[in-house]
Amino acid sequence: MFDHASAQDEMQKNSPTLPYDLIVVGAGVAGLNALFASTEYLSSDARVLLIDEKANxxxxxxxxxxxxxxxxxxxxxxxxxxxxxWNRPRDYLARRDEVRDHLSASLEPVAKAVNLETKFSRRVVSCKEIHDTEGFVAEVSCHPVDRPSDIATFRARRVIHAPGLNYRVAEPLALSSNNVVSVIPQDLRQTLQDHPGTDVYVVGGGKTAMDTVLAVLEQDPARTVTMINGRGTNFLNRTRFLPTGLKRWTSGALVSSLFRDIALSFDGTNGEATVGFFRENFSTEPDAANGVFLYGLQSEEELARISSGLTRRLPGYLADIRDTDAGPEMQLRSGATETVRRGSIFVNCTGSFFRAEMQQEHLPCISPHGTLVSINARDGFHFLTSVSGFFLVHLLFRDMLRGRGFYTMDHEKLFRQNRNAWVGASAAQAYLNQVIAVQSLPMMLLDRCGLDLDRWYPLPRRMAGLYRMKARAAEDIAHCTHALDVVAQRYDVHAAPLD
Ligand SMILES: Cc1cc2nc3c(=O)[nH]c(=O)nc-3n(C[C@H](O)[C@H](O)[C@H](O)COP(=O)(O)OP(=O)(O)OC[C@H]3O[C@@H](n4cnc5c(N)ncnc54)[C@H](O)[C@@H]3O)c2cc1C
Structure with missing residues (x-):
């Protein structure tokens, strides 16, 4: 495994024909799952290239x-x-750098299985299917991040394009006041140190907001912390549904069965009711009025820490902070106002996905001649890109992607239109594609998908679950496809079988 210097890129600039067997664009969990899965189908001398614009x-x-x-x-x-x-308890929640290191470590076994090259700090500017003397192949053009004019082009029999869901580091909220501090989570710890004792406002109610409240309280339990949490976010109750010890045998429920319940509660029109159904049955706060669900998980212990440490939760959305004679004044979208103390810290936890003004470019999940597979949100196979990486590659190499009823969906367009319809539709799609995958792929292979949350439970419970899934497959497939067809019509979004 090595990163060729630009001399080789130079050579390849004018002579793009370089028969890689596979190129993977994107070294996140999706691209790495795709890369890892592909080693099962490639010979040890296969030439494989991994490209990412990051340095690692x-x-x-x-x-x-x-x-x-x-x-x-x-x-x-x-x-x-x-x-x-490592030997940490199974329920340990890994930290950022631990996750990054674990993901990076996956390159070692890949490099033993195939002839792997990596090109980091290279930005891919085009990925397309072309016809050359060898037939249909895929072509990728990229340049070093700091030298945009230095384009190199590579061809491969197959390309997996896994650029992630356009995750961007957020900007601090643009607030009119000069008397408050507006920061992003990346700058939180330093800001807390620099401004001891000031009030903290966590703007947002999702996972980043939860992490931020816990981080503030951990660093300084005495802070006054307010969460401005929009419609309120529901979290899957990790204590109940991923229980520890003996309870793994006696309580909880397979996560695939929760997905089934959510999918079956959705008929294509009732997103609000589906989120309500989720809240009442599976969330940490069944009696709250939280109106959003974004597939986050939370334990009852985390909720208790947040509830006891938070000074208050303010429903609604922040519009601005303006300076007035009485001091900085917070304005909510509802029109409500209140003064805040000078120097208060506002942390932007409003989310990182689908925030750009424009939707991402539409790229088909699979190119017409099957040489280019793209894991993206406009023609997505699963709302979790990691799961897409695993399954799309196995199905691609087995020539099973088309004609089996797997649905792809425009997650981004639907999410931007109606988040709760997206919850119902993404659950229906995830369950539908899982059932079809279970019917199509060998059991041994399914068991190699480490991302499957059902693996939390002992094998006998999982086997019973698989049996139930297969027994009810026909009617569940009919329900999910109908709901997705209704979504496609009602919201004018792409949701259709891969044919
Ligand atoms: C704050 C936060 C917390 C999260 N926590 C969890 C969690 O606890 N559990 C969970 O399951 N999910 C979580 N997620 C969801 C998360 O996005 C996925 O888990 C996953 O890490 C995304 O992987 P990915 O490979 O699709 O994308 P990324 O991790 O974004 O990787 C995509 C890669 O493609 C590269 N790339 C993109 N464009 C180009 C280009 N043009 N040229 C070259 N390279 C390119 C990028 O540099 C990047 O390395 C979280 C997301 C966020 C934002």
């Missing part, structure tokens, strides 16, 4: 805020079936 593998776990933690147990966030190289 690990994707967004290189640039996320330093106090982010996995919200699922660490064994279920991995590459293929790679085990974590």
């Amino acid at each position: 593998a690990g994707g967004m776990w290189n640039t996320a805020y330093d106090y982010v933690r996995l919200h699922q147990p660490h064994p279920m966030f991995t590459v293929g079936n790679l085990k974590w190289d």
Whole structure:
């Protein structure tokens, strides 16, 4: 495994024909799962190239805020079936750098299995299917991040394009006041040190906001912390649904069965009711009025720490902070106002996905001649890119992607239109594609998907679950496809079988 210097790029600039067997664009958990899965189909002398614009593998776990933690147990966030190289308790929630290092470590077994080259700090500017003397192939053009005019082009029999969901480090909120401090989570710890004792406002109610409240309280339990939490976010109750010890045998429920319940509660029109159903049955706060669900997990213990440490939760959305004679004044979108103390810290936890003004470019999940597979949100196979990376590659190499009823969907367009319809539709799609994958792929292979949260439970419970899934497959497939067809019509978004 090595990163060729620009001399080789130079050579390749004018002579793009370089028969890689596979190129993977993106070294996040999705690209790495795709890369790892592909080694099962490639010979040991296969030439494989991994390209990423970052300096290291690990994707967004290189640039996320330093106090982010996995919200699922660490064994279920991995590459293929790679085990974590440590003996921490199974329910330990890994930290940012631990996740990044685990993901990077997956390159070692890949480099033993195939002839792997890596090109980091290279930005891919085009990825397309072309016809050359060898037939249809895929072509990738990239340049060193700091030399945009230095374009090199590579061809491969197959390309997996896994650039992530356009995760960008947020900007501080643009606030009119000169008397408050506006920061992003990446700058939180230093800001707390520089401004001891000042009030903290966490703007947002999702996972980043939860992590931020916990980080502030950990650093300074005496702070006054307010969460401005929009419609309120529901979290899957990790204590109940990923229980520890003997309870793994006696309580909880397979996560695939929760997905089934959510999927079956959705008929294509009732996103609000589906989120309500989730809140009442699976969330940490069944009696709250929280109106959003973004697939975050939370333990009852985390909720208790937040509830006891938070000074208050303010429903609604922040519009601005303006300076007035009485001091800085907070304005909410509802029109409500209140003064805040000078020097208060506002942390932007409003989310990192689909925030750009323009939607991402539409790229088909699979190119017409099957040489280019793209893991993206406009023609997405699963709302979790990691799961897409694993399954798309196995299905691609087995020539099973098309004609089996797998659905792809425009997650981004639907999410931007109606988040709760997206919850229902993404659950229906995830369950539908899982059922079809279970019907199509050998059991041994399914068992190598370390991302499967059902693996939390002992084998006998999982086997019983698989049996139930297969027994109910026909009617569940019919329900999910109908719901997705309704979504496609009602919201004018792409949601259709891969044919
Ligand atoms: C704050 C935060 C916390 C999260 N926590 C969790 C969690 O606990 N559990 C969970 O399951 N999910 C979590 N997620 C979701 C998370 O996005 C996924 O888990 C996953 O890490 C995304 O992987 P990815 O490979 O799709 O994207 P990324 O990790 O973003 O990787 C994509 C890679 O592609 C590269 N790339 C993109 N464009 C180009 C280009 N043009 N040229 C070259 N390289 C390019 C990028 O540099 C990047 O390395 C979280 C997300 C955020 C933002």
